[in-house]
Amino acid sequence: MSERFHFKDYSLAGEIEVPGDKSISHRALMLASLAQGESVINRFLLSEDCNRTIEAFKALGVQIETHGDQVLVKSEGASAFKEPSSPLEMGNSGTTIRLLAGLLAAFSFQVTLTGDESLSKRPMERVITPLTKMGAHFQSITGDNKLPIKINGGKLMPITYHLPVDSAQVKSAIILAGLLTEGQTTVVENNPTRDHTEKMLPAFGGSIKVEEQTVTIKGKQSLKPTNLTVPGDQSSAAFWVAAALITPDSHIKVKEVGVNETRLGFVNVLRRMGANIKVKVDRYIGDEPIGTIEVSYSTLHPTTIKPNEVPAMIDEVPLLALVATQTYGDMTIEHIEELRYKETDRISATVALLKNLGANIKASNDQIEVYGRTLLKGGQVKTNGDHRMAMMAVIASIISEKPVTIDDVECIQVSYPNFLDDLRGLLKEFV
Numbered sequence: 418m419s420e421r422f423h424f425k426d427y428s429l430a431g432e433i434e435v436p437g438d439k440s441i442s443h444r445a446l447m448l449a450s451l452a453q454g455e456s457v458i459n460r461f462l463l464s465e466d467c468n469r470t471i472e473a474f475k476a477l478g479v480q481i482e483t484h485g486d487q488v489l490v491k492s493e494g495a496s497a498f499k500e501p502s503s504p505l506e507m508g509n510s511g512t513t514i515r516l517l518a519g520l521l522a523a524f525s526f527q528v529t530l531t532g533d534e535s536l537s538k539r540p541m542e543r544v545i546t547p548l549t550k551m552g553a554h555f556q557s558i559t560g561d562n563k564l565p566i567k568i569n570g571g572k573l574m575p576i577t578y579h580l581p582v583d584s585a586q587v588k589s590a591i592i593l594a595g596l597l598t599e600g601q602t603t604v605v606e607n608n609p610t611r612d613h614t615e616k617m618l619p620a621f622g623g624s625i626k627v628e629e630q631t632v633t634i635k636g637k638q639s640l641k642p643t644n645l646t647v648p649g650d651q652s653s654a655a656f657w658v659a660a661a662l663i664t665p666d667s668h669i670k671v672k673e674v675g676v677n678e679t680r681l682g683f684v685n686v687l688r689r690m691g692a693n694i695k696v697k698v699d700r701y702i703g704d705e706p707i708g709t710i711e712v713s714y715s716t717l718h719p720t721t722i723k724p725n726e727v728p729a730m731i732d733e734v735p736l737l738a739l740v741a742t743q744t745y746g747d748m749t750i751e752h753i754e755e756l757r758y759k760e761t762d763r764i765s766a767t768v769a770l771l772k773n774l775g776a777n778i779k780a781s782n783d784q785i786e787v788y789g790r791t792l793l794k795g796g797q798v799k800t801n802g803d804h805r806m807a808m809m810a811v812i813a814s815i816i817s818e819k820p821v822t823i824d825d826v827e828c829i830q831v832s833y834p835n836f837l838d839d840l841r842g843l844l845k846e847f848v
């Protein structure tokens with residue numbers, strides 16, 4: 418159902434804590450399920466995507482209870498995983514399918530993985546190729562390496578794999594397969610991608626070697642249960658960072674948020690554009706830094722994006738395009754081809770959405786060109802069922818002259834169920 422948003426006479430003020438990190442929540446649940454015993458995960462992100470991971474591990478025989486955002490995981494360890502009695506439904510979650518494919522590749526049973534319409538269009542050969550090299554068998558029912566996929570796993574052999582695309586999901590899939598495989602598995606990446614799997618393994622008593630962009634894991638380690646807390650999601654915080662930056666008179670603080678350098682690409686690029694953003698590390702949870710981000714409305718200038726900066730801001734690029742409509746000058750966001758393989762083709766969707774609101778913006782193969790200092794007029798937009806497009810459109814409505822009507826905001830449940838309530842908490846009417 419479509420919804421209309423109009424916040425023209427508002428600015429943003431105050432402090433906020435965003436919900437737990439999606440990437441870290443998925444990984445915490447997976448590692449806790451591999452560890453024999455009882456783990457507690459605090460501030461777990463209860464969203465549609467993370468629920469897919471919970472349901473998948475329940476189907477593998479792990480006992481999982483949720484008490485608010487605290488999740489209790491009781492597992493007999495990996496050796497007790499049982500063959501699921503029906504296909505595992507991955508919904509909209511790319512992280513669940515790709516990481517789970519790595520893990521399931523090492524089990525000698527057959528599992529079928531299915532997904533929603535969007536996930537069924539996304540490329541899976543990026544995990545199928547390395548996992549097949551390790552010895553697992555994949556069968557895509559439609560024959561195009563897309564979902565639904567049948568996995569026949571078993572005893573794997575270790576490999577050394579150079580990632581052909583910058584993807585933390587592929588890297589993590591191989592790390593998880595390597596963890597369950599005798600010998601030493603190595604993954605080499607061209608540009609640094611989020612390193613939450615590597616940072617979390619020691620918390621479960623595992624060891625992993627990271628040197629520059631090479632990750633090496635010794636297989637057959639047994640993990641120990643633990644009690645951990647998930648930091649706030651930097652990618653959710655990014656909506657408030659963008660909103661405060663482009664809305665006059667705004668000043669906000671996001672607290673208890675993950676400030677891992679492999680996720681700070683958006684903030685770093687914005688600072689180069691002249692944004693008034695302060696990042697303070699307050700403490701560490703295991704190896705993950707947690708901190709406070711303080712942002713004020715700023716005058717922004719265009720910058721150039723380097724290829725090695727893209728993975729650290731991959732999910733924030735649609736927001737960067739929105740911010741670029743307000744800069745003093747024109748900006749090209751380059752090297753972003755990977756956006757075409759997300760929940761929707763985010764290059765085309767971002768351009769179509771912002772154009773409908775009055776932006777002067779165009780796309781070519783792997784880039785978006787945005788003309789700055791544009792007054793957004795408002796209008797009707799489509800999200801293509803993509804949570805990040807929906808939230809970006811809501812933020813755009815704060816600076817739009819007329820209302821913004823969004824065809825589907827239900828999809829926000831995928832990553833940030835409280836988004837609209839949190840927005841209302843930060844909005845202050847001009848007096």
Ligand SMILES: O=C(O)C1=C[C@@H](OP(=O)(O)O)[C@@H](O)[C@H](O)C1
Nearest residue numbers: 440512583584585586587731732
């Ligand atoms: O590993 C992860 O948790 C994620 C990695 C990124 O995907 P890719 O690995 O496909 O770039 C990102 O877009 C996604 O939201 C979460």
Ligand SMILES: C=C(OP(=O)(O)O)C(=O)O
Nearest residue numbers: 509510511512732759805
């Ligand atoms: C791309 C995303 O997630 P996933 O790949 O897990 O579907 C996202 O959350 O923006």
